[in-house]
Amino acid sequence: MDVYKALEKLAQKYPQKEALIFGERKDTFEELFIKVKRLMGSFKALGMEKGQKIAIYLQNCPEYVYAYLAGLSLGITIVPLDMSLKTEELKNILCHSEAEYLIAKENITLELPNLKKLDINTLISQGEKIDGETIKETDLAIIIYTSGTTGIPKAVPLTYRHLDSPVATLGYFGYDEWLERNICYIPLSHMGGLVYLLMTLGFGSTLVLGKKFIPGVFLKELDKYKITATWLPPSILEMLLMTKEINEVSLKSLKAIVYFGAPSHPKLFMEFEKRFPHIKGVTGWGLTESAAPNVLLPRDMPKEKRYKKGIVGKPAPWVEIKIVDEEGNMLLPGQIGEILLKGWFIMPGYYKAPQLTKEVIKDGWLYTGDLGYLDEEGYLYITGRKKEVIIVGGLNVYASEVEFVISEHPNVKEVAVVGVPDELRGETVKAVIVTNDGTQMSPQEIINFCRKRLPSYKVPRIIEFRNSLPKTPLGKIKKAELK
Numbered sequence: 001m002d003v004y005k006a007l008e009k010l011a012q013k014y015p016q017k018e019a020l021i022f023g024e025r026k027d028t029f030e031e032l033f034i035k036v037k038r039l040m041g042s043f044k045a046l047g048m049e050k051g052q053k054i055a056i057y058l059q060n061c062p063e064y065v066y067a068y069l070a071g072l073s074l075g076i077t078i079v080p081l082d083m084s085l086k087t088e089e090l091k092n093i094l095c096h097s098e099a100e101y102l103i104a105k106e107n108i109t110l111e112l113p114n115l116k117k118l119d120i121n122t123l124i125s126q127g128e129k130i131d132g133e134t135i136k137e138t139d140l141a142i143i144i145y146t147s148g149t150t151g152i153p154k155a156v157p158l159t160y161r162h163l164d165s166p167v168a169t170l171g172y173f174g175y176d177e178w179l180e181r182n183i184c185y186i187p188l189s190h191m192g193g194l195v196y197l198l199m200t201l202g203f204g205s206t207l208v209l210g211k212k213f214i215p216g217v218f219l220k221e222l223d224k225y226k227i228t229a230t231w232l233p234p235s236i237l238e239m240l241l242m243t244k245e246i247n248e249v250s251l252k253s254l255k256a257i258v259y260f261g262a263p264s265h266p267k268l269f270m271e272f273e274k275r276f277p278h279i280k281g282v283t284g285w286g287l288t289e290s291a292a293p294n295v296l297l298p299r300d301m302p303k304e305k306r307y308k309k310g311i312v313g314k315p316a317p318w319v320e321i322k323i324v325d326e327e328g329n330m331l332l333p334g335q336i337g338e339i340l341l342k343g344w345f346i347m348p349g350y351y352k353a354p355q356l357t358k359e360v361i362k363d364g365w366l367y368t369g370d371l372g373y374l375d376e377e378g379y380l381y382i383t384g385r386k387k388e389v390i391i392v393g394g395l396n397v398y399a400s401e402v403e404f405v406i407s408e409h410p411n412v413k414e415v416a417v418v419g420v421p422d423e424l425r426g427e428t429v430k431a432v433i434v435t436n437d438g439t440q441m442s443p444q445e446i447i448n449f450c451r452k453r454l455p456s457y458k459v460p461r462i463i464e465f466r467n468s469l470p471k472t473p474l475g476k477i478k479k480a481e482l483k
Contacts, residue, residue, distance in 0.1 A: 001163035004132025039070035042127030055099035057081040073132040074125035080189035086454030095229030147178035155351035165345040167202030177231040178256040185210040191288040216245035226253040233394030237469035266307040285312035310381040390419030430462040
């Protein structure tokens with residue numbers, strides 16, 4: 001996707017149409033284009049060149065969108081940063097990405113002498129409007145960090161060609177007819193947030209950026225802004241059904257909810273659709289590494305099929321999928337194994353991590369780490385995860401990262417972290433700990449220790465102390481016995 005040309009076309013076609021809404025702030029496509037061009041001019045005046053990197057460390061806001069689009073229009077690689085990152089995590093990622101510029105909140109202090117911090121508001125107001133650079137499909141557009149920074153960071157590089165993937169998949173399945181006005185609470189630093197931005201560029205959709213998520217407020221915003229579609233993890237859906245505001249809204253403009261990010265909850269979907277029969281619930285699946293989504297449920301699929309346990313949809317025609325066993329043998333329909341993907345939408349490999357790339361991309365196939373099966377009709381079902389990824393309310397928590405943090409406590413001898421089922425969040429984090437010489441510790445002590453070093457959703461909610469951890473003869477911890 002040529003971001004500059006896409007935005008220019010929208011400004012010409014829909015000059016007065018609302019492009020971006022944030023509270024009472026609004027930009028039409030024409031106004032958005034002008035602000036982006038001014039910011040591009042400021043970037044150029046600072047000496048920025050194609051191929052350099054700008055990191056963005058902001059909450060969702062219009063300035064985030066301006067910076068994202070201006071950078072991509074100039075061929076500058078964007079490094080979006082999760083706001084929940086602690087200082088050391090942030091510094092590690094900035095160094096790993098080799099970002100030369102940082103757009104961030106004013107009160108952040110980082111001792112990185114080669115990093116230039118920018119005041120985006122000044123840059124927008126003072127910049128001269130310029131045109132975009134010539135972009136190649138293979139140019140690096142974005143680097144998304146999908147995990148913490150213990151050891152080598154897990155960074156997914158996406159080219160401008162990859163930016164076409166979400167729009168192409170959504171368009172193929174006809175979802176663009178639902179995507180007239182969308183509301184986004186997902187951080188723009190995540191793949192899900194990027195998809196919202198790409199929907200605006202690809203379909204001319206209006207994007208409403210949410211502030212702090214409050215279930216009742218969110219429901220009223222769906223009516224206030226006449227939202228036609230939104231993406232939600234099941235945990236949020238359950239919160240919405242429990243609010244008093246659910247009885248105060250009509251949601252008459254809302255056509256569809258796409259569920260993602262956690263195991264499916266058919267009962268929740270059916271309860272919501274029973275209350276609002278005009279709203280269709282559908283599911284999808286994909287990874288950051290595959291420029292998600294890659295699999296979606298067809299729009300006209302009957303309700304009884306849409307709510308089958310674990311079903312996530314069919315792949316787009318250009319998406320190759322196969323299910324394999326531990327030895328890499330292809331499995332038959334109905335047999336559960338690891339899901340592999342292949343196609344132009346797959347990342348070229350983890351950024352600056354060739355060994356990690358070799359482990360997940362083999363002969364062009366991406367080993368997703370997710371377990372599932374295909375039925376006779378070609379529908380994909382997700383049954384679990386091969387990798388030790390705990391999905392808490394749609395957010396990925398890597399067990400090894402939490403284990404690393406807890407192991408730094410002076411009284412901890414051994415630790416193993418697992419995910420256990422949670423009705424509200426899909427999964428929650430559990431830590432099983434062996435202390436040094438039987439030292440007495442309280443669960444709260446571990447929780448407080450983690451809170452200082454990890455985002456809240458990664459902090460274990462369940463702490464268990466044991467005298468020893470179950471292990472194989474080779475010394476590997478038997479995590480299945482800890483759940």
